[in-house]
Amino acid sequence: MTENQNPFLTAYHTPHQTTPFHLIKTEHFEPAVQIGMEEQNREIENIVQNPEKPTFANTIVALERSGSLLDRITTVFGNLLSAETNDEMQSIAERIMPQLTAHSNNISLNEKLFFRIKSVYESEEKESLNQEENMLLQNTYDGFIRSGANLSEEQKERFRKLSSDLSVLTLKFSQNNLKETNSYELPLTQEQLEGLPESAMEAYAQTAKEKGKENYIVTLEAPSFIPFMKYCKNRELREQLYRAYNTQCTHDNEYNNLEIVKKLVNLRLERAQLLGFETVADYVLTRRMAANSNNVYSLLNQLLEAYTPTAQKEVAEVEALAKELEGEDFQLMPWDWAYYSRILKEKKFNLDEEALRPYFELNQVIEGVFGLATRLYGITFVENKDIPVYHPDVKAYEVYDEDKSFLAVLYTDFHPRASKRSGAWMTNYKEQWIDEKGNSRPHVSVTMNFTKPSAEKPALLTFSEVNTFLHEFGHALHGMFANTTYQSMSGTNVYWDFVELPSQIMENFAIEKEFLNTFARHYQTGESIPSELIQRLADASNFNVAYACLRQLSFGLLDMAWYTRTTPFDGDVRTYEKTAWKKAQVLPEIEDTCMTVQFSHIMAGGYSAGYYSYKWAEVLDADAFSLFKEKGIFNKETANSFREAVLSKGGTEHPMVLYKDFRGKEPNIDALLKRNGIKNEI
Ligand SMILES: [Zn+2]
Numbered sequence: 001m002t003e004n005q006n007p008f009l010t011a012y013h014t015p016h017q018t019t020p021f022h023l024i025k026t027e028h029f030e031p032a033v034q035i036g037m038e039e040q041n042r043e044i045e046n047i048v049q050n051p052e053k054p055t056f057a058n059t060i061v062a063l064e065r066s067g068s069l070l071d072r073i074t075t076v077f078g079n080l081l082s083a084e085t086n087d088e089m090q091s092i093a094e095r096i097m098p099q100l101t102a103h104s105n106n107i108s109l110n111e112k113l114f115f116r117i118k119s120v121y122e123s124e125e126k127e128s129l130n131q132e133e134n135m136l137l138q139n140t141y142d143g144f145i146r147s148g149a150n151l152s153e154e155q156k157e158r159f160r161k162l163s164s165d166l167s168v169l170t171l172k173f174s175q176n177n178l179k180e181t182n183s184y185e186l187p188l189t190q191e192q193l194e195g196l197p198e199s200a201m202e203a204y205a206q207t208a209k210e211k212g213k214e215n216y217i218v219t220l221e222a223p224s225f226i227p228f229m230k231y232c233k234n235r236e237l238r239e240q241l242y243r244a245y246n247t248q249c250t251h252d253n254e255y256n257n258l259e260i261v262k263k264l265v266n267l268r269l270e271r272a273q274l275l276g277f278e279t280v281a282d283y284v285l286t287r288r289m290a291a292n293s294n295n296v297y298s299l300l301n302q303l304l305e306a307y308t309p310t311a312q313k314e315v316a317e318v319e320a321l322a323k324e325l326e327g328e329d330f331q332l333m334p335w336d337w338a339y340y341s342r343i344l345k346e347k348k349f350n351l352d353e354e355a356l357r358p359y360f361e362l363n364q365v366i367e368g369v370f371g372l373a374t375r376l377y378g379i380t381f382v383e384n385k386d387i388p389v390y391h392p393d394v395k396a397y398e399v400y401d402e403d404k405s406f407l408a409v410l411y412t413d414f415h416p417r418a419s420k421r422s423g424a425w426m427t428n429y430k431e432q433w434i435d436e437k438g439n440s441r442p443h444v445s446v447t448m449n450f451t452k453p454s455a456e457k458p459a460l461l462t463f464s465e466v467n468t469f470l471h472e473f474g475h476a477l478h479g480m481f482a483n484t485t486y487q488s489m490s491g492t493n494v495y496w497d498f499v500e501l502p503s504q505i506m507e508n509f510a511i512e513k514e515f516l517n518t519f520a521r522h523y524q525t526g527e528s529i530p531s532e533l534i535q536r537l538a539d540a541s542n543f544n545v546a547y548a549c550l551r552q553l554s555f556g557l558l559d560m561a562w563y564t565r566t567t568p569f570d571g572d573v574r575t576y577e578k579t580a581w582k583k584a585q586v587l588p589e590i591e592d593t594c595m596t597v598q599f600s601h602i603m604a605g606g607y608s609a610g611y612y613s614y615k616w617a618e619v620l621d622a623d624a625f626s627l628f629k630e631k632g633i634f635n636k637e638t639a640n641s642f643r644e645a646v647l648s649k650g651g652t653e654h655p656m657v658l659y660k661d662f663r664g665k666e667p668n669i670d671a672l673l674k675r676n677g678i679k680n681e682i
Pocket of ligand 1: 471500503
């Protein structure tokens with residue numbers, strides 16, 4: 001194969017220069033990545049060798065724009081690795097990922113390059129830069145500092161050692177979780193599975209069959225474990241499975257994570273301190289909307305105070321039901337929670353997810369969601385079959401702004417297939433930026449795994465799938481409305497605890513009658529979704545909401561307890577954990593259980609000192625949506641102000657500034673309390 005046959009390296013003609021999926025073959029990626037890296041190396045070399053004195057334009061902007069070829073290739077590759085993969089793609093990934101890491105390390109540890117960046121950062125030119133330029137300079141400088149560029153040789157050595165130890169231990173932590181989960185099985189007979197729905201029984205029988213065994217097998221994987229705890233009538237078995245689940249990676253075997261947790265926490269602390277921060281939380285939060293750990297604790301504690309009384313009532317109500325069914329001396333334990341909560345929920349709301357499906361036929365839902373964007377922002381969607389796609393299920397739309405100018409390309413990919421990973425996500429095939437040639441518009445994609453159509457029925461979604469669609473579509477709007485000069489700050493490239501605002505705010509529409517009435521009609525009779533059903537949906541969405549909130553808060557407190565430490569930890573992990581989240585526990589604590597050893601979000605997944613973000617984003621979306629509630633949910637003025645202040649600005653300003661531009665004030669928890677029906681005034 002020669003270079004001129006590689007679509008990444010030659011000119012092609014597609015509408016809006018969209019990715020030429022019809023020309024791309026798996027064998028094109030690897031050689032293109034090599035050439036992309038070489039090209040960026042030349043670009044970096046040109047910056048470093050520039051005889052002129054370092055300026056914002058010849059250094060910061062030049063660096064920002066370097067690697068565009070590599071970026072284009074790795075973006076397409078990474079997206080397809082999730083949405084349309086095969087064994088060959090996976091093995092290419094294993095080969096090129098280490099090379100790409102080494103490539104980016106070479107750039108961030110390039111001393112001559114850092115010298116130029118630092119000299120721009122410390123120059124007077126900084127004063128004359130506008131807001132967005134200043135942000136780019138700050139981000140670039142911070143990025144190098146945080147990669148250890150400003151350390152002495154000796155410190156750099158230590159920094160590299162810490163980073164490599166951390167990546168080895170992180171991997172080990174995750175592998176231990178996986179292996180411990182996979183090594184457990186609970187064989188059961190039909191009688192022991194009393195209470196379980198047909199679908200779960202079938203899955204357990206299937207698991208047994210796959211393992212070459214008789215009867216049924218329950219495992220600790222979520223799709224197996226969750227229905228078991230919700231439906232299994234046999235209390236001893238629920239306890240047995242609960243204990244198995246919550247003592248994973250604490251046993252006296254090779255998969256024990258107790259010592260690894262200590263090492264992970266201490267290595268992260270040492271690395272943060274080497275970079276000049278007092279704690280890991282300080283290191284993380286300087287680049288978050290929350291800004292510091294005081295603000296995080298303030299949020300967690302306010303919510304704790306507001307939700308605890310309701311959570312206690314919820315527990316009492318579930319316990320009362322259990323006593324009613326099992327006898328007066330029944331004491332509710334953690335392994336009873338999911339089971340009796342489910343029974344109570346069925347009793348109170350009698351809500352059958354399946355009965356809602358006929359009102360959520362996929363094509364009507366698409367019409368509803370696109371129509372919402374048209375109502376709010378005036379944008380329109382036109383399918384263009386000339387835009388190449390990577391799978392026949394994928395559709396490509398041209399999106400036009402209210403003034404008919406071209407805004408973005410939107411790909412939709414709704415149904416599961418063997419080549420796609422599970423879950424739902426939004427991604428870009430191309431981001432947005434402005435250069436000499438003009439405003440280069442983005443190519444955005446939403447990928448889901450929704451219920452498929454069958455021979456008898458069209459695709460009928462569940463209510464939670466409708467929610468997911470709105471969520472990912474909210475991220476897509478953030479991408480499509482992007483309007484910044486620099487790609488690295490465009491669209492969804494914002495601080496971590498701000499990125500879920502545009503997505504979660506859209507979920508608020510899902511239980512609004514005015515919105516549902518625009519599209520939710522029975523696919524056979526055409527009848528609109530009954531108001532009474534909408535009301536029940538809304539009520540049920542707050543069922544045990546305070547208990548759920550306290551659970552999230554307990555995880556947030558645990559995360560902060562590990563990462564606000566100023567000294568290394570050398571105690572008992574289980575005791576430390578129980579103390580850290582004590583005030584958020586409303587059910588009895590069980591000795592020997594441990595969450596930290598399997599809490600991969602904060603130990604292996606990048607959420608260290610970041611778990612609070614889930615609640616932070618919820619507070620934001622409720623506070624932001626309350627303005628829509630006040631002005632009308634389709635109010636165009638409010639929508640356009642949200643677009644202008646938040647969606648179009650990406651990461652060009654601190655999120656608190658953007659938020660206040662939209663909302664006129666800082667967010668508070670009141671709107672969330674109201675949405676959740678929490679009565680207590682605080
Ligand atoms: Zn999201």
